[in-house]
Amino acid sequence: MRLRLALLGAAASAAAIALQPAxxxxxxxxxxxxxxxxxxVTVYNNGQALVQDVRQLPIASGRSTIAFPDxxxxxxxxxxxxxxxGTGIVEQNFDFDLLTPAKLIEKAIGQDVTLIRTxxxxxxxxxERARVLSTAGGTVVQIGDRIEVLRDDGLPVxxxxxxxxxxxxxxxxxxxxxxxxxxxxxxASIRYLTPGLGWSADYVALYDEAKGxxxxxxxxxxxxxxxxxxxxxxxxxxxGNPAGNNGSPVVRGRPVPQPPRSSVGPGMVPxxxxxxxxxxxxxxxxxIAERTTIANNQTKxxxxxxVQGVPARKIYGRTVGWLASDSQPVNxxxxxxxxxxxxxxxxxxxxxxxxxxxxxxxxxxxQFIGENGIGHTPMGSELAxxxxxxFDVFVQAEVEKRDxxxxxxxxxxxxxxxxVNGQQVREVQIDRTVDYWRTxxxxxxxxxxxxxxxxxxxxxxxxxxxxxxxxxVPSEDLPGTQLSLDRRKYVVTVPxxxxxxxxxxxxxxx
Numbered sequence: 001m002r003l004r005l006a007l008l009g010a011a012a013s014a015a016a017i018a019l020q021p022a023x024x025x026x027x028x029x030x031x032x033x034x035x036x037x038x039x040x041v042t043v044y045n046n047g048q049a050l051v052q053d054v055r056q057l058p059i060a061s062g063r064s065t066i067a068f069p070d071x072x073x074x075x076x077x078x079x080x081x082x083x084x085x086g087t088g089i090v091e092q093n094f095d096f097d098l099l100t101p102a103k104l105i106e107k108a109i110g111q112d113v114t115l116i117r118t119x120x121x122x123x124x125x126x127x128e129r130a131r132v133l134s135t136a137g138g139t140v141v142q143i144g145d146r147i148e149v150l151r152d153d154g155l156p157v158x159x160x161x162x163x164x165x166x167x168x169x170x171x172x173x174x175x176x177x178x179x180x181x182x183x184x185x186x187x188a189s190i191r192y193l194t195p196g197l198g199w200s201a202d203y204v205a206l207y208d209e210a211k212g213x214x215x216x217x218x219x220x221x222x223x224x225x226x227x228x229x230x231x232x233x234x235x236x237x238x239x240g241n242p243a244g245n246n247g248s249p250v251v252r253g254r255p256v257p258q259p260p261r262s263s264v265g266p267g268m269v270p271x272x273x274x275x276x277x278x279x280x281x282x283x284x285x286x287x288i289a290e291r292t293t294i295a296n297n298q299t300k301x302x303x304x305x306x307v308q309g310v311p312a313r314k315i316y317g318r319t320v321g322w323l324a325s326d327s328q329p330v331n332x333x334x335x336x337x338x339x340x341x342x343x344x345x346x347x348x349x350x351x352x353x354x355x356x357x358x359x360x361x362x363x364x365x366x367q368f369i370g371e372n373g374i375g376h377t378p379m380g381s382e383l384a385x386x387x388x389x390x391f392d393v394f395v396q397a398e399v400e401k402r403d404x405x406x407x408x409x410x411x412x413x414x415x416x417x418x419x420v421n422g423q424q425v426r427e428v429q430i431d432r433t434v435d436y437w438r439t440x441x442x443x444x445x446x447x448x449x450x451x452x453x454x455x456x457x458x459x460x461x462x463x464x465x466x467x468x469x470x471x472x473v474p475s476e477d478l479p480g481t482q483l484s485l486d487r488r489k490y491v492v493t494v495p496x497x498x499x500x501x502x503x504x505x506x507x508x509x510x
Contacts, residue, residue: 035069037187039233041197041294043222045352045376046241049197051230054189059087061183068174072194073227075174082176084188091177104161105139108132114160115141115150196226197294199237201353202301203374206366207312207336209359214312214338216346218305220286221353222294230294239351239376240283271380273342275349284349307346312338316390316453319487320397322461323439323506329396329446331389332455334370341380350377357387392448393494395457400442400503404435436509440475443502447494457490457502458483464510475505 037055044050057066082089115128130141130148139150150157174190199222206215220237224230278285288302315335320326336357339345352375358366370387377383447453462471463486473480473488480488494500 034229034231036231039230040236041230041233042236042238043197043199044238044240044242045199047198048193048195049226050191050193052189052191054187056185057084057188058185059084059178059180059183059188061180063090063177063179065175065177066188068176068190070228071174071190071192072196074194074196076193076195077174079193080174081191082189084178084180085186086182087178087180087188089176090179093175102135105132105135105159108161109135112162113141114162115143116158116160118157194226196224198223201304201351203305203350203353203355205336205355205357207314207357207359207369209314211309212311212313213309214336214357215308216305216310217303218348218350218353219301220288220304222300222302224294224296224298224300227296229296232291233294234291235288235294237286237288237351238280238283239286239349242283268374268377268384269382271340271378271382273378273380275379277349284351286351305346305348305350307348310338310346311344312336315384315456316393317384317456317458318395319458319460320395320441320443323399323402323441323459323508325398326396329394329444331391332393332395333386334388334390335384335386337382337384339380339382340377345380347379349379350374350381352376355385357385393453393455394446395455396444397459398442398444399439401438401440403438405438405507407436409436436507438474438505438507440503440505443490443492443504444499445492445494445502446499448497450496452496453494455492455494457492458487459490459504459506460487462486462488462506462508464508470509472507473504474507475503477502477504480504 035055036053038053040052042050042052051072053068053071055068059066077092080092082092109132112129112131115130117126117128118124119126128143130143132139132141133147134140141148141150176190199220202219202221204217204219208214222235222237275284278287286304292300292302294300313336315337316332317335318330318332340348340350352373354371354373356371357369359369361367372385372387374383374385441459443457445455445457459480463484471485476490478490478492480490482488490502490504492500492502
């Protein structure tokens with residue numbers, strides 16, 4: 001490895017000498033200059049972007065080749081579209097082999113180079129012509145009648161190349177062969193898709209428990225790993241995941257990994273309001289107000305949401321998996337609930353991202369209290385995001401009693417049958433003797449806080465399949481709400497520095 005690094009360093013020195021005349025013709029003197037024209041970038045959530053670049057180019061009459069440097073190093077050439085008045089495209093080539101020390105050595109196989117060695121004692125330089133034979137695991141050269149491996153012996157060695165290989169580029173370059181009916185300078189537009197540009201939303205929420213409100217800022221986090229900087233780009237962000245290549249773009253024969261599709265979280269009820277934003281098909285558009293430079297290997301953040309005093313409340317919740325006992329008490333989850341509605345909420349559609357919550361301590365300093373993710377969320381949605389486990393509030397679910405009962409005993413409790421969405425439970429005709437189960441669950445809730453708390457306790461696992469959908473609740477200490485065939489919710493008030501037990505009896509066919 002040290003030998004390879006030394007050789008790359010030597011090649012880098014040589015490249016600096018050999019490439020000066022070649023680069024002087026194409027590279028701008030200003031390091032911030034670019035060959036790009038009027039650039040527009042549309043960035044999607046699925047890790048790809050649409051780049052549109054309009055350049056003023058002199059185009060000769062007849063057939064000619066025009067180079068477009070400063071395109072994405074991850075361009076998908078098959079998506080390229082080129083337009084210029086009075087011209088037609090004949091052929092296109094994308095040169096993505098970039099000029100690097102390693103590439104210079106590799107491309108020099110079979111060619112002659114000059115080795116310059118410096119005597120560290122005297123400073124005297126000696127030059128030898130050498131032919132590069134191999135670069136696999138090290139550089140093997142032929143000098144006259146001998147074969148030599150360039151060693152990592154600490155002696156200064158430089159490699160001088162006679163020329164730059166024609167297929168190596170200092171920057172990713174697209175070349176297009178055109179057939180033009182006339183000569184002259186005119187706007188030429190290229191349009192292509194590229195992975196490596198992506199964005200997500202990040203939210204910072206300051207929660208005021210005393211006021212029951214949050215102040216929220218939304219930030220667009222834009223990342224660029226395409227190998228190219230986009231200068232003063234008109235940038236548009238699309239909240240959504242348009243399909244393409246089955247969701248997996250392919251770059252130079254390899255699929256590009258895609259982020260997972262966003263989904264509705266368990267603490268979200270989708271809204272039904274339309275946000276005041278431009279839409280494209282089924283996607284919302286989030287334009288960046290001013291032109292911005294998206295530098296390569298950069299993360300950029302731009303604000304898109306800033307709302308104060310949104311009503312919010314803290315929720316403590318625990319979902320019990322099924323009718324079984326906990327081996328020990330379990331912390332309830334702490335959640336913060338708020339709305340994205342126009343009236344009494346954030347008033348916007350929320351693109352997928354992470355929500356980070358902060359709360360002020362006694363000195364007024366905001367402290368981090370937890371984070372969670374959201375999917376693409378329409379306006380008017382109700383959200384309840386978990387921030388962590390509550391330190392002082394626990395629930396322990398236990399099977400207090402479980403008995404087998406006969407089908408005759410089971411039928412006596414028919415008046416306790418649960419209805420879902422107002423639908424009456426079917427009448428049961430007994431054709432054979434079936435065993436049923438009566439399970440009494442005891443939920444013990446403890447609260448070490450100096451004030452009472454409400455815990456939303458959900459018993460899940462009540463629906464075990466089509467054969468078991470005859471659930472009955474003959475006894476419960478407080479009224480429950482049937483959320484679905486599988487889930488029943490109880491809102492339990494636990495006193496300050498105290499505990500409360502809640503018992504519920506379920507009759508099931510399992």
